[in-house]
Amino acid sequence: MTAIFFVYSAYVWTAGTEAPQHAAPTEQVMRGQALYQDNNCMACHQFYGLGGYMGPDLTNVVSRMGPDYARAFLIAGTERMPDFGLNQQQMDDIIAFLEFVDTMGVYESPEYEFKWYGTVVAKND
Amino acid sequence: MTEAVAGKNLVGLRFLMMGTAALALGVVFGVIGGFQFLYPGFLEALSFTSTRPLHVSLVVSWIFLAAVGGVYYYLPNKVGLPLWSDRLPRWHFWIFLVTGLAILGHYLAGKFGGREYFEYPAMLSVPIVLSWLLFGINYFKTAFRHARQWPVYLWMWGTGIFFFMFTFLEAHLWLLPFFRDNMVREITVQWKSYGALTGSWNMMVYGTAIFVTGKIAGSEKVAHSKLAFAMYFLGLAGLMFGWAHHTYLVPSEPWIRHLAYAVSMSELIILFKILWDWRGTVDCHKRNAHCNAYRFFVAADYWILLNVLLAIAISVPAFNLITHGTHVTVAHSMGTTIGINTMILLGSVYYVIREELPMTVRAACSKKVSFGFWTTNVALLVFFSSLVMAGMVKGLFDGGAFQQMMMEIRPYLVVFAASGVVLMLGLWVLLYQAFKQLWKILEANRHVGDAKVEAKPLPA
Numbered sequence: 132m133t134a135i136f137f138v139y140s141a142y143v144w145t146a147g148t149e150a151p152q153h154a155a156p157t158e159q160v161m162r163g164q165a166l167y168q169d170n171n172c173m174a175c176h177q178f179y180g181l182g183g184y185m186g187p188d189l190t191n192v193v194s195r196m197g198p199d200y201a202r203a204f205l206i207a208g209t210e211r212m213p214d215f216g217l218n219q220q221q222m223d224d225i226i227a228f229l230e231f232v233d234t235m236g237v238y239e240s241p242e243y244e245f246k247w248y249g250t251v252v253a254k255n256d
Numbered sequence: 257m258t259e260a261v262a263g264k265n266l267v268g269l270r271f272l273m274m275g276t277a278a279l280a281l282g283v284v285f286g287v288i289g290g291f292q293f294l295y296p297g298f299l300e301a302l303s304f305t306s307t308r309p310l311h312v313s314l315v316v317s318w319i320f321l322a323a324v325g326g327v328y329y330y331l332p333n334k335v336g337l338p339l340w341s342d343r344l345p346r347w348h349f350w351i352f353l354v355t356g357l358a359i360l361g362h363y364l365a366g367k368f369g370g371r372e373y374f375e376y377p378a379m380l381s382v383p384i385v386l387s388w389l390l391f392g393i394n395y396f397k398t399a400f401r402h403a404r405q406w407p408v409y410l411w412m413w414g415t416g417i418f419f420f421m422f423t424f425l426e427a428h429l430w431l432l433p434f435f436r437d438n439m440v441r442e443i444t445v446q447w448k449s450y451g452a453l454t455g456s457w458n459m460m461v462y463g464t465a466i467f468v469t470g471k472i473a474g475s476e477k478v479a480h481s482k483l484a485f486a487m488y489f490l491g492l493a494g495l496m497f498g499w500a501h502h503t504y505l506v507p508s509e510p511w512i513r514h515l516a517y518a519v520s521m522s523e524l525i526i527l528f529k530i531l532w533d534w535r536g537t538v539d540c541h542k543r544n545a546h547c548n549a550y551r552f553f554v555a556a557d558y559w560i561l562l563n564v565l566l567a568i569a570i571s572v573p574a575f576n577l578i579t580h581g582t583h584v585t586v587a588h589s590m591g592t593t594i595g596i597n598t599m600i601l602l603g604s605v606y607y608v609i610r611e612e613l614p615m616t617v618r619a620a621c622s623k624k625v626s627f628g629f630w631t632t633n634v635a636l637l638v639f640f641s642s643l644v645m646a647g648m649v650k651g652l653f654d655g656g657a658f659q660q661m662m663m664e665i666r667p668y669l670v671v672f673a674a675s676g677v678v679l680m681l682g683l684w685v686l687l688y689q690a691f692k693q694l695w696k697i698l699e700a701n702r703h704v705g706d707a708k709v710e711a712k713p714l715p716a
Contacts, residue, residue: 136496168370171305211296235439
């Protein structure tokens with residue numbers, strides 16, 4: 132059983148998740164990803180539903196709402212989302228990263244979602 | 257098999273103490289996080305980006321530390337297998353403690369690595385891998401001294417140890433460009449590893465349950481039974497292929513999710529049956545002797561039943577339509593980690609205490625422990641129900657603005673947060689009692705130190 136598992140793991144790591152149509156991330160995207168991680172955006176946001184539930188899933192936020200919409204949240208935060216004090220360059224980098232994530236796939240979600248503890252999450256509206 | 261033991265090895269107790277401290281602190285951050293969800297301005301000095309990882313890391317540490325401490329204690333003192341090395345556990349302890357404090361410091365300072373479960377900078381994973389390696393080497397070197405066929409708990413512990421190492425490394429594959437550059441691969445592998453992570457700690461916890469309940473009943477029969485091994489293989493299959501608890505949101509074929517669900521639920525149903533049958537085999541005398549520990553296993557059994565019922569309900573498509581993507585899922589994860597895992601591990605801790613302090617710990621149930629036990633369980637029931645209710649209300653809500661829905665569900669979330677406070681207080685009573693008594697044991701045995709344990713083979 133363990134042997135099957137290793138073969139299976141190797142498959143998932145390689146052929147099972149091949150995405151040939153996809154370009155490698157640029158320098159800017161990598162910087163954006165680092166910023167996303169350093170600021171622990173994941174504590175409140177998800178990609179493909181994975182992450183914290185306080186804020187909405189960000190997988191397709193750019194194509195759904197547009198980059199300017201996303202940027203608006205980064206500029207000053209909201210009541211619930213902190214202001215991270217990012218400069219223009221850093222915001223550009225994060226948006227580039229979110230765009231990169233967006234082109235990777237579509238995460239379907241219900242019309243609106245109501246995350247645990249009561250945060251309302253706008254979906255496809 | 258060797259059984260009679262001369263001398264003692266109490267290094268495991270240090271892990272149990274660290275574990276109880278971690279849980280006592282971890283629930284505080286859980287409560288703070290809960291209130292921050294309801295009231296965004298709550299305790300602004302401590303950002304939610306810090307409280308969340310503080311809570312998750314500390315409570316997950318509790319599960320691992322309590323399981324690891326049990327293994328270090330049981331092998332030499334109760335299984336009759338002296339540890340291969342007495343020095344490695346000390347290294348393990350100190351590396352883990354120092355790394356743990358460094359991780360907490362990073363969270364408090366707002367320095368993150370920003371990955372689910374491992375929200376600290378990735379460098380700090382290196383000492384964790386190292387300490388786990390020391391544990392793993394020691395475990396397998398020790399367990400291979402077991403002459404005859406391994407009882408199921410040795411398999412479960414070993415499997416948990418091996419797969420934690422594997423899954424922990426797998427969770428760090430994103431550091432390699434080959435994974436990082438492909439978002440689909442990166443996220444899929446991350447999910448896969450987290451599924452096995454839950455599976456690996458469940459293995460260690462269920463192994464502990466079967467071991468301790470066998471000891472209380474005074475029989476190894478279950479640990480060699482077909483039923484227990486069936487449970488082991490189901491758990492292993494779930495760990496490997498179920499991607500256990502993280503698949504609900506993956507847009508995969510429904511049957512894949514249902515299969516994974518069926519596997520992990522059958523595992524729980526078997527554990528339920530094992531514990532249920534076990535109660536019948538524990539006579540009055542043994543039950544009294546281990547009163548403090550006994551009831552935690554009984555509580556775990558009821559929590560298994562509740563969680564299985566909930567899971568079955570969710571699996572029925574009509575119910576699933578209502579409960580999908582709601583707090584019901586959260587109820588399930590809280591019900592299993594607190595109701596099942598924590599009850600079993602507290603049972604294990606109180607079993608160790610009773611074994612080491614037979615003179616001070618009275619045979620009957622201690623009043624303080626009873627108080628903590630009932631407070632915790634009743635609060636958990638309210639906590640669990642409020643999540644289920646919130647999820648149902650959300651699921652049944654038809655149309656309308658979501659602000660309106662938020663108002664409708666808010667009362668349940670207030671009950672949830674309030675019962676969280678009571679739950680914390682109940683756990684504190686239990687953890688404080690345990691910590692105090694573990695401390696007492698270590699004090700009383702200071703002269704013994706961690707003396708070499710000599711195993712005498714039992715006459716065949």
